[in-house]
Amino acid sequence: MMKLPGVDDKLQKFLVSNKDEVDARRQAREAFKDIQLNIDHILFKTSCDGLETKESYEVNSRGIEIFWKSWIPKESKPKATVFFCHGYADTCTFFFEGIARKLASSGYGVFAMDFPGFGLSEGLHGYIPSFDKLVDDVIEQYSKIKENPEFKSLPSFLFGQSMGGAVALKIHLKQPKAWNGAILCAPMCKISESMVPPKLVVHMLTAMANVFPKKKLVPMKDMGDAAFREPKKKKQTEYNVISYKDKPRLRTAVELLKTTEEIEQNLEEVTLPLLILHGEADTVTDPSVSKALYEKATSSDKKLELYKDAYHALIEGEPDERVIQVLNDIISWLDEHSLKQNI
Numbered sequence: 532m533m534k535l536p537g538v539d540d541k542l543q544k545f546l547v548s549n550k551d552e553v554d555a556r557r558q559a560r561e562a563f564k565d566i567q568l569n570i571d572h573i574l575f576k577t578s579c580d581g582l583e584t585k586e587s588y589e590v591n592s593r594g595i596e597i598f599w600k601s602w603i604p605k606e607s608k609p610k611a612t613v614f615f616c617h618g619y620a621d622t623c624t625f626f627f628e629g630i631a632r633k634l635a636s637s638g639y640g641v642f643a644m645d646f647p648g649f650g651l652s653e654g655l656h657g658y659i660p661s662f663d664k665l666v667d668d669v670i671e672q673y674s675k676i677k678e679n680p681e682f683k684s685l686p687s688f689l690f691g692q693s694m695g696g697a698v699a700l701k702i703h704l705k706q707p708k709a710w711n712g713a714i715l716c717a718p719m720c721k722i723s724e725s726m727v728p729p730k731l732v733v734h735m736l737t738a739m740a741n742v743f744p745k746k747k748l749v750p751m752k753d754m755g756d757a758a759f760r761e762p763k764k765k766k767q768t769e770y771n772v773i774s775y776k777d778k779p780r781l782r783t784a785v786e787l788l789k790t791t792e793e794i795e796q797n798l799e800e801v802t803l804p805l806l807i808l809h810g811e812a813d814t815v816t817d818p819s820v821s822k823a824l825y826e827k828a829t830s831s832d833k834k835l836e837l838y839k840d841a842y843h844a845l846i847e848g849e850p851d852e853r854v855i856q857v858l859n860d861i862i863s864w865l866d867e868h869s870l871k872q873n874i
Contacts, residue, residue, distance in 0.1 A: 535769055537566055545772055551656045553596075556773040560624060560651060563772045567625060570767050573851045574629025581605050582635050588651075591671055593664070598651035599644035599672060600624065602635035609640035611686040611711070611869040614673045616695030616702075617643070619719070619787065620657060620754075620775035622650030626847040630858070637862045639869075640682060644672050646698075650773055657775035658745055662786040666701040673702075674709075686711040686869050690861075693816060693843065694719045697790050703803055712804035712832075712868050714861055717813055717843050720798070721791050721820040737785050744782035751778055757814050759848030760841065768847075795820060801828035806864045808857060810841030810849075832868075836860055 534543060545559040568575055583603045590596050600623060603609060613634055617623050623631075623643035631641040646665055648654030659665055677687055689710055691699030696718020703710060728736065728750055736749060759765035768774070779787075805828060809821040818837065825835040838857070841849055845857050 537569075542566075546769070550773060553651065553653045553656075556656065557651055559772040560622075563770060564624075567770050568628065570770055572626070572629065572764065572767055572847075573854050574626055574633070574847065577629060577632040577636055579632060582632065589672070589675075591668055593668065595647045595668065596653040597644055597647070597668065597672055598623075599642065599676075600631075601643075601676075602631040602641040604635055604638055604640070607638065609682070609685060610638045611688060611865065612640045612642065612677065612682050613688050613690050613714075613865070614676070615641065615643035616669060616689065616691040616698040617646065617649070618693030618695050620649070621692075622771065622773050624650060625771040625774070630846055633858055634862065634865075637865075639865060640685070642673065642676050644669065649775065655745060655780075657747075657777065657783060658780050659783040659786045660744065662697075662701070662790045666698055666705065669698055670702055670705060688865065688868070689713040690716070691718060692716045692846075694787065696720070696816075697787075697794055700794055700801060701790070704797065704800055707800075707802060710803055712806070714806045714808070714864065715821070715824075716808045716845055716857075716861075717810060717816050717818075718807065718821060718824070719787070719791060719816045720794050720824055721817040722787065722815070733788065736781055740781035740785045744780065746781050747778040748781055749779040749784040754815060758843035760812075760844075761848055761850060764844075764848045795823075798824050798827035799829055802830055804832040804868055805830050805834065806861065807833070807835045808838070808845055808860065809836070810838050810843060810845055812840050813843045815843035834864065 542562055545562050548555060550556045583605050585601045587599055588596050615623060622645050627643055634641045645652040647668055648656060648658045687710055689699040689702060696715040699713050703713060755765045755768055807821050807825055809818040811818055825833055846854055
């Protein structure tokens with residue numbers, strides 16, 4: 532691995548260390564926290580002044596210690612609450628820090644958690660034994676926060692990126708009346724055909740997953756090249772030291788494929804207000820299924836934004852002017868829908 536700018540030999544070891552267990556991930560994040568927030572990316576240009584941030588660990592009903600974080604405006608009551616669902620292999624403490632600051636600076640209370648097995652939450656790194664249980668863990672954590680008297684009366688919105696879009700949709704299908712809307716950014720309603728192994732290989736991997744569920748054996752193309760249009764921004768992902776960078780584990784891959792099939796078959800059951808954002812050149816998740824979601828969802832209030840030439844990482848990997856455009860589109864939609872709920 533090439534040496535990263537600003538990373539000395541002592542820190543370099545964290546880049547290549549085994550992070551299967553959560554203690555190793557927490558140590559790596561602590562070592563890199565200040566460096567991460569100072570990389571030269573437009574998302575980190577938004578100041579934290581005027582915001583109250585908090586990091587917490589909480590053991591859930593399944594005995595898993597969950598990491599979550601909040602960003603709240605200091606001087607005014609939030610217009611609404613926004614609950615983030617991160618993508619596969621990701622965490623809520625890297626690029627999302629910048630997104631959360633922008634949303635909170637625009638008047639929103641923002642909450643994010645790391646799913647079990649990802650980021651700073653407990654669990655084997657990158658392992659999803661059951662997508663449904665993961666969704667239940669997210670519902671449990673976010674329901675507790677929503678019940679806080681400080682936030683209970685506020686409109687609440689889901690914000691899902693990539694795999695987090697599938698999580699957000701599954702939350703909605705399990706809690707059809709609990710949310711005032713959802714923002715879905717390049718949602719994983721279907722994994723692009725170019726990313727899925729041939730059918731025969733899928734059948735073989737599914738059979739193997741019953742015997743070796745945790746093995747990292749699933750072939751996959753370089754997601755970074757497919758997701759990030761700007762090479763400089765793709766390079767900066769190396770500073771996300773606790774993202775999952777190995778081949779997908781067998782059970783995880785099977786659960787993701789099964790989940791996308793379920794969602795694709797149940798698009799008509801989506802009823803909440805929707806903002807769907809997708810890059811037309813996305814080769815990781817399929818933009819045609821976002822179009823199908825827009826067409827088939829029975830929501831009376833839905834909007835689809837397709838961005839010409841944009842890749843998968845719409846907010847992290849595009850040129851600065853596109854990043855600003857996407858964030859402004861999200862904030863405009865939130866402003867409009869928060870106002871509707873507060874009237």
